[in-house]
Amino acid sequence: MIRSDSKADRPERSVSLFPLFSKPVLEWLFWVLLAAMVYSLTGNFDETIAEYRFGATGWPRVLCAALAFGASGQLIYKLTRSQPAGTAAGTKAPEAEVPAEVLTFRAGLQRIGVFAAPFVYLYVMPEIGFYVATPFFVLAILLLLEVKRPRILAGVTLVVYGLVLLIFTRFFYVALPVGHIESFYDINNWIIVLVRTGM
Amino acid sequence: MIDFINGTAALFGDPTAVMLFGLGLIGGMLFGAIPGVNMLTLGAVLLPFTISMEANHAVMLFSVIYCSGVFGGAITAILFNIPGAPENAPTCFDGYPMTVQGKSGKAIGAAVSCSAIGGVASAIVMMAATPLIAGWAVRAFGPQEIFCLIFFGLVVSASIGAETLWKGWLSVFVGLMIATIGTDPVGGVPRFSGGSLLGFEFSSYYLSAGIHFIPVILGFFAVSEVFIQAMSIAEGKRKRPKASLEFPTVAEFWSVRFTIVRSMILGFFAGILPGIGATLAAFLGYSQAVRWSKTPERFGKGELAGVVASETANNAATGAAMIPLLALGLPGGALTAMIMGIFQIHGMEPGPLIFMNSKELVWVTFAAMFWANLCILFLGWLQTKTVVHILNVPFRWLAPGILLLATIGAFALRNLTIDVWVMFLAGAVGFFLRRTGYSAAGIVLGLILGKLGESAFAKSMQLMDYDFFGFFSRPICAFLLIAGMFAILSSVWSEIRGRELQKALID
Numbered sequence: 001m002i003r004s005d006s007k008a009d010r011p012e013r014s015v016s017l018f019p020l021f022s023k024p025v026l027e028w029l030f031w032v033l034l035a036a037m038v039y040s041l042t043g044n045f046d047e048t049i050a051e052y053r054f055g056a057t058g059w060p061r062v063l064c065a066a067l068a069f070g071a072s073g074q075l076i077y078k079l080t081r082s083q084p085a086g087t088a089a090g091t092k093a094p095e096a097e098v099p100a101e102v103l104t105f106r107a108g109l110q111r112i113g114v115f116a117a118p119f120v121y122l123y124v125m126p127e128i129g130f131y132v133a134t135p136f137f138v139l140a141i142l143l144l145l146e147v148k149r150p151r152i153l154a155g156v157t158l159v160v161y162g163l164v165l166l167i168f169t170r171f172f173y174v175a176l177p178v179g180h181i182e183s184f185y186d187i188n189n190w191i192i193v194l195v196r197t198g199m
Numbered sequence: 200m201i202d203f204i205n206g207t208a209a210l211f212g213d214p215t216a217v218m219l220f221g222l223g224l225i226g227g228m229l230f231g232a233i234p235g236v237n238m239l240t241l242g243a244v245l246l247p248f249t250i251s252m253e254a255n256h257a258v259m260l261f262s263v264i265y266c267s268g269v270f271g272g273a274i275t276a277i278l279f280n281i282p283g284a285p286e287n288a289p290t291c292f293d294g295y296p297m298t299v300q301g302k303s304g305k306a307i308g309a310a311v312s313c314s315a316i317g318g319v320a321s322a323i324v325m326m327a328a329t330p331l332i333a334g335w336a337v338r339a340f341g342p343q344e345i346f347c348l349i350f351f352g353l354v355v356s357a358s359i360g361a362e363t364l365w366k367g368w369l370s371v372f373v374g375l376m377i378a379t380i381g382t383d384p385v386g387g388v389p390r391f392s393g394g395s396l397l398g399f400e401f402s403s404y405y406l407s408a409g410i411h412f413i414p415v416i417l418g419f420f421a422v423s424e425v426f427i428q429a430m431s432i433a434e435g436k437r438k439r440p441k442a443s444l445e446f447p448t449v450a451e452f453w454s455v456r457f458t459i460v461r462s463m464i465l466g467f468f469a470g471i472l473p474g475i476g477a478t479l480a481a482f483l484g485y486s487q488a489v490r491w492s493k494t495p496e497r498f499g500k501g502e503l504a505g506v507v508a509s510e511t512a513n514n515a516a517t518g519a520a521m522i523p524l525l526a527l528g529l530p531g532g533a534l535t536a537m538i539m540g541i542f543q544i545h546g547m548e549p550g551p552l553i554f555m556n557s558k559e560l561v562w563v564t565f566a567a568m569f570w571a572n573l574c575i576l577f578l579g580w581l582q583t584k585t586v587v588h589i590l591n592v593p594f595r596w597l598a599p600g601i602l603l604l605a606t607i608g609a610f611a612l613r614n615l616t617i618d619v620w621v622m623f624l625a626g627a628v629g630f631f632l633r634r635t636g637y638s639a640a641g642i643v644l645g646l647i648l649g650k651l652g653e654s655a656f657a658k659s660m661q662l663m664d665y666d667f668f669g670f671f672s673r674p675i676c677a678f679l680l681i682a683g684m685f686a687i688l689s690s691v692w693s694e695i696r697g698r699e700l701q702k703a704l705i706d
Contacts, residue, residue, distance in 0.1 A: 038376060040396065041391055041396055042390075043394075044391075044393065044394025045383075045388050045394070047386070047388050049383070049385055049386035049388065051385065051386075052386060052657055052661065053660070053665055054657070054660065055386075055388075056383035056388035056390055059379060059653045060376065060379045060390065063372055063375050063376045063379065067369065067373070070365060070368045070369045071369065073368075074363070074365035074366065077363070077365055107433050110433045111429075114426060114430070115627060118422070118602060118606075119623060122606075122616070122619055125619075137599070137603075138599040138603070141598055141599040142595065142598075142599060144429065145429055145432055145595040145598055146595065147595050147596070156596045160600045160603060163600070164604075164607070168607055168611075174611045175611075175614060176610065176611075177616065
């Protein structure tokens with residue numbers, strides 16, 4: 001079973017259990033660590049610029065300090081806000097709590113799939129080419145969005161793919177990846193030639 | 200006035216000019232509305248053909264594309280949360296929530312009308328005062344003033360779309376930080392593209408080019424929207440927005456009259472300044488609408504004034520952007536740079552003398568921009584009647600198309616796959632930002648203005664011999680800095696007051 005990340009109840013619970021690991025503190029820690037990491041990265045280009053006293057690192061380092069300052073301001077604001085109002089952890093009225101939502105295994109997989117599909121598409125696209133990868137991507141997204149009827153799956157894939165080919169390949173000559181693997185490279189180029197027939 | 204009438208007569212008395220006018224108008228609208236391409240794509244495609252055109256026709260065509268292209272991007276921003284161009288990004292904040300509430304007709308109607316109002320007003324001021332304003336603005340605005348204007352713009356826009364002031368500021372800082380990736384604007388030193396972190400060596404030549412803001416915008420707005428809708432479908436919570444043809448009423452327009460006037464003025468002045476242009480104009484217009492509203496809490500949830508402010512300001516910037524180009528030969532953005540190219544192709548030099556040497560060209564251009572903005576009103580209303588019906592198509596069918604358009608738009612920008620990675624990562628980050636109360640708009644604004652701000656700051660420091668107080672010796676800088684600081688203090692005060700009010704209510 002996968003529990004949803006409903007934001008209403010989780011932070012409050014963590015505050016009540018262990019203040020050091022409350023959401024505001026963890027958020028502060030994230031920003032400060034990010035600022036520290038960026039600051040340490042600026043050491044890689046800490047070069048003197050003859051005509052500019054602050055050098056290449058001046059501006060990014062000021063931003064790191066500003067980020068840490070902003071995160072600290074936010075932490076102080078959140079900690080002082082929750083205490084007097086009596087809404088700190090554990091004191092929240094039970095009726096205000098949002099019941100935790102339970103998702104099925106299938107819905108959980110669907111969620112992960114929606115996030116993962118574009119990255120998988122992007123990973124394989126440079127290898128097998130835009131023109132080969134795209135119809136499968138369109139089909140995958142439709143299936144993840146619960147389109148089940150084969151006729152609609154085929155129709156939408158054809159229309160979207162066809163329009164993209166027509167507008168961007170035939171009319172605008174947009175150069176899209178054709179793949180590194182030889183056989184896919186040939187297929188991609190064949191599709192391009194086919195789409196531009198008669199031009 | 201006589202010059203304007205002559206310009207209009209020359210425009211509509213020539214069948215070729217009329218044909219090019221119509222082509223530019225419809226082409227600009229279409230290209231502005233398709234997320235993968237924009238008016239610059241159309242401009243780039245048409246630029247080689249201008250060699251065989253008359254100079255009058257070519258400059259007029261590009262001016263019309265500029266006006267209609269800035270408007271076109273509002274349609275997809277309102278219907279699908281995909282801004283056609285960066286200057287339409289603030290239109291998403293309230294335009295899309297209006298669509299979700301079944302008020303797409305009102306949102307598009309307001310965008311159409313206010314784009315036309317902003318553009319027409321800007322064209323009128325452009326005709327009346329080009330040499331005067333251009334001379335003043337360019338003399339009075341050095342790097343110091345540009346830096347202070349960016350500071351002011353960031354300060355007043357920081358809290359847009361954020362849950363709290365702090366979250367707004369943190370978002371802006373992140374945007375500014377992302378903008379530092381690439382090369383340093385003074386010495387050209389590569390930053391964050393290689394080196395070591397905790398003993399791990401890394402190097403990426405892609406990062407030397409920096410992170411472009413277009414993929415980030417597409418990710419934050421378009422891709423994250425698809426993720427959010429997909430989650431709603433997975434959870435069985437999604438409601439389809441209703442297509443509506445109900446336009447804003449006269450009373451509704453009357454209630455936002457001050458927003459229109461304010462955004463017009465802001466848009467116009469932002470448009471004059473080279474490099475600032477319509478994007479900051481739209482953000483400034485929006486943030487000031489929030490600031491002066493009696494119901495600021497409604498912004499971001501489908502407030503008509505939000506759409507009005509953003510669209511009036513970005514179109515008001517179009518006429519203004521022509522002022523430094525024509526009067527001083529200074530292009531402020533990519534499309535005005537193309538127009539500059541047309542002048543050079545035809546052996547002409549824009550500048551004060553153009554008003555004497557090529558008077559007809561100047562007035563045909565002015566007249567074309569004026570009439571193009573008026574035509575937006577009528578064509579736009581016609582478009583509203585048809586385009587909102589796209590909402591009747593189920594989102595599940597549209598989602599793959601939206602993702603593909605965004606993918607092609609990000610890739611075609613520089614032919615780099617890294618831009619598409621950035622876009623999808625921004626989409627995932629944007630999804631979580633929306634859930635945690637941070638502001639995607641703040642990050643985008645920081646990213647857009649970061650490089651320009653750093654460059655202006657560095658030049659200012661060099662010019663003022665590293666004296667920070669030198670800013671206060673320049674009246675415009677002093678005004679902008681004090682206004683910015685006042686804005687910070689008043690935001691902090693309202694945040695504290697809000698907290699006290701909350702406490703009092705609970706007590």
